Amino acid sequence: MKIYMKWIQLLTVVAVVAVLLVPQQVKAEETIPVLADAAIVVDADTGQILYGQNDEEVLSIASMSKMMSEYLMFEAIEEGQISWDDEYEVTDYTYRISQDLRLSNVPLRRDGSYTIKELYEAMAIYSANAATIGIAETIAGSEEEFVQMMNDKAKELGIMDAQFVNSTGLNNSFLLGMHPEGTAEDAENMMSARSVALLSKVLIDDYPEILETAKIPELIFREGTPDQIRMVNWNTMLPGMDYEYAGVDGLKTGTTDLAGHAFAGTAQRDGQRLIAVVLKAVDAEGNGSYKARFDATRALLDYGFEEFEEIEIMKAGQQFMGQETMPVEKGAQEQVAIALKEPISLMVKTADQSAYRTELELSEQAPIEATVEKGQLVGKVRVLDPEGQQVEYLNGATPSSEVVTAEAVARANWFSLSMKDAVDFIKGLF
Template identity: 30%
Template sequence: MKTKCFFSLFLLTALFLSLWTAPHAAALDDPEVQAKAALLVDAKTGNIVYAKNEHQEMYPASTTKIMTALLVMEAIDQGTLSLTDQLTASHTAMTTGLAEDGSTANIQEGEIMTVEQYLTCMLVVSANEACNVLAEAVSGSVEAFVDAMNDKAEELGCENTHFVNPSGLHDPQHYTSAWDLYLITKEAMQYDDFMRICDTATATIPATNLSDARTLHTSNYLIGAWWSRGYLYSDAHGIKTGSTSQAGHCLVSSATRGSLSFISVVLGADRVTLDDGEIRTYSFYDTIQLFDWALDNFSYQSVLDSDEVIGEVPVTLSKIDHVTVHPAEEVEVLLPNDIHAEDLERTVVLKDPVEAPVKEGDVLGTLELSYDNTIYASVDLLAMHDVEASQLLTFWHNVQLFFQKTAVRVTAVILLVLLAAVLVWKLLLGRRRYRYGRSVGRGRSGGYRGRRRH
């Protein structure tokens, strides 16, 4: 008895130690973000890496200019405008909806610059007047351009966005969300000229008809130089700053290191003076925290091979009763370094069953990979080989389907009713004839035969 108790205690102890020492996936702690809303997205896959109030309506300030630049880039792509076109700053452009204390490149009414130079003024030093000049060049008027901005936002799937002006100057009805701003930015980043200009730290605008040459320094401290106040980030590229008293400090940026690339959106951040006298602008500080956290703790991992057998799908109308399925492609996903492919939960959904014929490559299901309620990938499952149909089984199946049709069933019922009616009618008619025949017979045998003559 003592031996059995000792042995049981030994097994329990061994089991406890094995559970304690077994490797397991630990949850990666999120970075501390002070801003009211923030979003970090894997630029390669579009997967969200970090999110805070990403769908909350927020004032975007000058990050609005990303949408303005996008519409200009589209006009250039469509051939209605070019980077070298000369534009003149009109009176309406210089007076419509501008604030005296707003960001400016000191453009004057009647000044002539190229589209690229106006874009540089808008994206590097956030010049509000440049937005109006470009808006008129694209749509004919600022008002028409704003309509185009809202139409484009809807087209991109933005659900919490409404623009009132092309610059981002405050208006209660001018708002967006971190997610919507990401959608807009992702679209704009497809244009190389957009990224080239907004990733410019210092630009020189040559002398114009009304101004000497101007040197512009970016308002984005992540890509600046001596004026960056300690926020210079070597992996950062672009994109746009913004700030008003109502919006707080905002920043849309991107960062690339090796194979990793992220897009970040930070909205509603504060600028504070710390106890040691440091003036901290949290739009830059939070963005750096997000980039460091992601670049240091995430990597791409191969989680599915395209030739891996995932399961079997039953097949009818064939002598072969199943077909195996495999992923449509090799899947590589961005994962925290403490999570591995074998830690991911697989959710397989297969058609059950399918009818032959089945062709190699037919989509027969889906596979979803997730961890802790986060979906990392979803891929189609394809048939690995052909499955021919049996002619006899197919014929019998088609016969069954034919007689299952409502119209056929109704027709069959009608025919049966008609047939029954005909049979009944014939039966009744036959009885009548039988009775009539018997009556006539009796008349002939017992009826009047004429008067006998003597």
């Protein structure tokens, strides 16, 4: 009977633990329901990852590829290689692509010429494919050479998983047999959600003027001419549009059969900017749609804005309990004070602020040999989240700040060193 009662008690304890654990797990999963093959939301200022879901898998990115074309265009303008007023003469390639009604395009005249600014606005607002190719040809001479520039720039920016095969993000099968040489007929641009977020961040960081165009809800191409066409922004999360979201001002949608419905969106509220990326978003029935990608983006942005706030984890000059100093060898004093060089601030979940902690990692082996300079690097501080994991950033770094010496320590003179050696020798004898 006693054994029976013990088993009943044990099973009761197991049942209670299970009941306590299961709701917590469900709650964590329901905090941010994202129906997409991959998703990520980051703090745009620092690149800190607030949430990631399969964000390192390389998938098709469709027209979000145009963000790299935009980056190279801004760079070429900045370097004086091209200007907004430069005229592009339409080629047979761009003419034929622009007439394809299956694609997002502004029709180009076979004998027409268009300014870089016109082509850029069509690319950024309407995701116009022929206009994008026209910019690529202007900068590099051919789309093939431009694609090489895209891949090279990706590596330069630290985006190591990018695979660009054209300037637009279309599947090569839509390029009427004129796809860049050396790329497969059915190839498509590929990248992870994390890398798309990084590309979005560097584009906004280096060329924030992109947002002035990306946030335009609609614009008339070649207004007042027989060729005018109304360009409605595919990003309908912009204010006043179907799926508007307060603070959204960019950045780029993408849709192909392989990529599904994708989006790299950004919004700013109260001085805080977030970047959210979804790849192949679907609804509750598993069907992809424009609404599905914006619903997924909304969930990510809500999570970032509502669940996180920026706080200062450690102050500049702060010391570490139990490790306020490091020993000094051959110095005028035996210890040197160490402290944090710069403050550490990051986005933390409001409900879990007290659960974030720091770890001191000393890179300089103790003791340090004098002479010791003030501000000499001796280590760094890592920040761990409530689960004990390092808080991650897009570039692979972790939130850390340098730990340095807080004072200088001169090297002891010859007499002092000799006396110390003698004392150490005597101590060794006993």
